[in-house]
Amino acid sequence: MAAVRLQDVAIRAGVSQATASRVLNGSSRVPGEGVADRVRAAAAELGYVANAQAQALARSSTGLIGLIVHDIADPYFSSIAQGVQAAARRAGKLVLLASTQRDFDIERESVSTFISHRADAIILAGSRQSGDLDRDLEKECARYLDNGGTVVVIGQPLSFGAAVEPENYAASAQLAHALLGQGHRDFAVIGGPGNIRTAVDRRNGFVEALATHGVTPLVEIAGDFSRDGGFSAARRLSAALDLHPGQVDNVPPCVFAVTDVMAIGAIAAWRQLGLAVPDDVCIAGFDDIPTLRDHVPGLSTVALSLVDIGERAVRLALDDSATESRAHEFVPGRVILRDSSVLRRV
């Protein structure tokens, strides 16, 4: 049983297909009211639903926005996805979702598929390995842009397309100042992979702000950009700093983990070692992911409006001029101090 076509409603309404198309989907002035009503009535009676595929082919615009994230189950990305989804819906667009699980081949494949489906725009969320995409991907994107596609990156900008980027460097510096303000003097850093710029910027912003005050981190350890990365980095770090439970005589060192997810992993590792936060060791993260809300101890962090970031990305994606001019929006972070970095008087 085939679906109702525009032709069917046209016949039923006694008008041409062109007219039916105009009253149902066309934007310009509506035809004579009588005609329009008849067409609408016919469409309703038949239960007509326009075939978006056919429309896309005829209009050469699909109304599809492709979103590629590292891991949709990660609260950081699912919050961004919510923003993208909401903004897309308001703009009458649909979102195609791809979750790469940090697999580069899957990412490349996803971009191809989105292009093949002629997504009007592609949003790439999550920092990439090196400064740019690999050769193949880049060529494919170039062709896509030539054909009128638009690319928006969340995070580190590429050599093409628009970008919305958190102010990682500046916000991390603010965090450092806030922690110094709390009385901290001993610091350590749990950084991310050296080729991920987000990780590097956060580390640099923090460390260089400390340097301003003549402070240098006691240790720096790098881990994966994940909860488990934070977990194992924290173990190594506590060994390096020779941390022990209940050393109330010393002021505990303050660790900066470049993402909340890593910080949470670190706290879990320490708990397992019997180390209490903030009594034996203090910590701060970055992102203010929603799950922090009910995490104990409360984690000091830098709040990023993740949903807002997703919405901005859509706005850029829909704005051709923004894409052509390679617009680059920065979104600020806001320092939030919670229990995890509180220095208790001894």
Added chain:
Amino acid sequence: MAAVRLQDVAIRAGVSQATASRVLNGSSRVPGEGVADRVRAAAAELGYVANAQAQALARSSTGLIGLIVHDIADPYFSSIAQGVQAAARRAGKLVLLASTQRDFDIERESVSTFISHRADAIILAGSRQSGDLDRDLEKECARYLDNGGTVVVIGQPLSFGAAVEPENYAASAQLAHALLGQGHRDFAVIGGPGNIRTAVDRRNGFVEALATHGVTPLVEIAGDFSRDGGFSAARRLSAALDLHPGQVDNVPPCVFAVTDVMAIGAIAAWRQLGLAVPDDVCIAGFDDIPTLRDHVPGLSTVALSLVDIGERAVRLALDDSATESRAHEFVPGRVILRDSSVLRRV
């Protein structure tokens, strides 16, 4: 600058469009090797990417799977989404995502849009209000099914389409037994809205299992199916039970919250009131959402393999016979006891 079309590569390869189509996309036997090679070479040189929209129109199959969730930022749904996404990718399908934020109008609109885009299948995740969809939505789905579409529900089955449903009743009963086994005798329930069957089944499974042992909950309170719903229900509950910090002389009552998200909200409320878990009040949830991993205190719960549920839904969606026979798969839950329900000796 228009994209490369099949016609272009056909001309370049010196063959007909039909032949080019067959070597590039057709499934059956590949034409003479020489020809095939030339076509592939031409496609590569030109950077040909098939237009999926046109293919969809010609084949009347889009390769699109629509996923509708209540809230993509909720870890329950984002885990399911991950499963859906992974299974879809393996099957060469693309997923369209809609997050309704629990707004029924948006849900209806999303279904329409997916149908309009001729998604091959639609997966509806999350319990619905009443037993079924509303009139409009149902009629639209009926037409969709007639036209070859397939619908899969995660949770309570509808009057049509396939379903994958957690064994809510049985698993909640097991949880009750496990808690009785831990020595609990005083119980309370934080339930969900009375018209959401998932909530009702879990409540019933739990309460009826208790009844088997001659135990009746002291109180039952209903809340929204959300973190804040659990939060406010917990406040009312602690008033009803007259809970106070440090009543070490009594065995604390054990509360069953029908979702982990609600349980987490409840714990937050109690913490604010100075009530400690599990010393002043015990609690167990349901779902084993991933964020539980680093939640303190560890929450006793029923583990559902959320990713697996998403994957199963895709499998059903892709299997026409399953849809036609209104397949109904059950997925078991596994009781996990953690700190939140531990009864300490006084």
Added chain:
DNA sequence: CTGAAAGCGCTTACAG
């Protein structure tokens, strides 16, 4: 304001 007709980029019987 309305309609006939071409075109969007593919696939697929149907012949050869």
Added chain:
DNA sequence: CTGAAAGCGCTTACAG
């Protein structure tokens, strides 16, 4: 094995 041609369901100049 290969090609000419019709068809998928719309939109949109172009005439009237």
